[in-house]
Amino acid sequence: METQGTKISRRGRPPKRFDEQSDTREMLLRAGVRVLTEKGFCATGIDEILRGVGIPKGSFYHYFNSKEAFGAELIDRYGAYFARKLQHHFDDASLPHLERLKAFVSDACAGMAKYGYMRGCLIGNLGQEMGALPPSYGDRLKSVFMDWQERVAVCLFAAQEAGEISVNIDCERQAAFFWIGWEGAVLRAKLERHPAALSIFSEVFFAGLNSR
């Protein structure tokens, strides 16, 4: 294939050229996150992503083997980005544990506000579209949710150990409940272009933790 040939011919170029390549790859991934959080996978053509970053059509396959491989990398990247964001808040020793989860929620709300509630969650968007996606994405998406959920569960266990929430609370179950509902809230905030659903979900969720 032409793209393979191009790839091979570029080997051995000076480091600057290599930087340009990785910059272009990075630009494509950023553009991918933008369109997948706004519109999902099915409505998004590679053409649109390339147009957004001003890269000729033939170049895409120089950086990624297929649209499927590109999407898989976007899922992993987005999953890791939010895992770091969660952990950043959960490691903040200046706050009680439950406040750390609230800080993550505020951060995520600010993220949605920044883009006028036009961008949702890439994992939720793709989860919704699974009926039309490559089957391999199913396990990737589930793994991301499990990872995020496990981090929230650890935070809730710590809050419980510190006496911030009742010992009667099933932390694993509440962490699962949190992600189920939060994805629903993000979906609704995006539909309404408004943060009300995020506030309602988080307020009722935290009130529930304190009332038991």
Place this chain on the structure above:
Amino acid sequence: METQGTKISRRGRPPKRFDEQSDTREMLLRAGVRVLTEKGFCATGIDEILRGVGIPKGSFYHYFNSKEAFGAELIDRYGAYFARKLQHHFDDASLPHLERLKAFVSDACAGMAKYGYMRGCLIGNLGQEMGALPPSYGDRLKSVFMDWQERVAVCLFAAQEAGEISVNIDCERQAAFFWIGWEGAVLRAKLERHPAALSIFSEVFFAGLNSR
């Protein structure tokens, strides 16, 4: 337009012919619900819907002005179908009010199980895709959620009046919370092809109502 011409030429045909027309229209709408609950709007071509019901491509525009008009009718139809389903349970005087909402939840879970958790909520699916949909769908989808939410709120108020739940509960807020989270649960059940998310959401939701 040709389709207009065809429409006019069919006027005055005997009732049987008219029945066939409305049967075909009905078949198209049913096929539309199936593919939109499985895959959403963007991944669904009119061709696929037509293939599913064995109707030639040119015929679609005999029944609907456009894919947008078809989608709008599917939203309204799906919204009305679940409004009737909710009301059917809420009017069941043989059960306490809160049990009526639980009966709806069981009914909806059975509906997902029936299709192997392949079909989600048409309104949730389209809400997720709003970034790529005709802008006119936004208000339609929001209206459906508001209608469903109001019916749940009325059920919760009745439960409160009957002393089934605490007077401290904000029924409007809990009804909004229910739909936010329930859509997240449906999304997750579809991704996982498994009912766990539906059980977790509903159990924690109802436990929350009883603990206040």
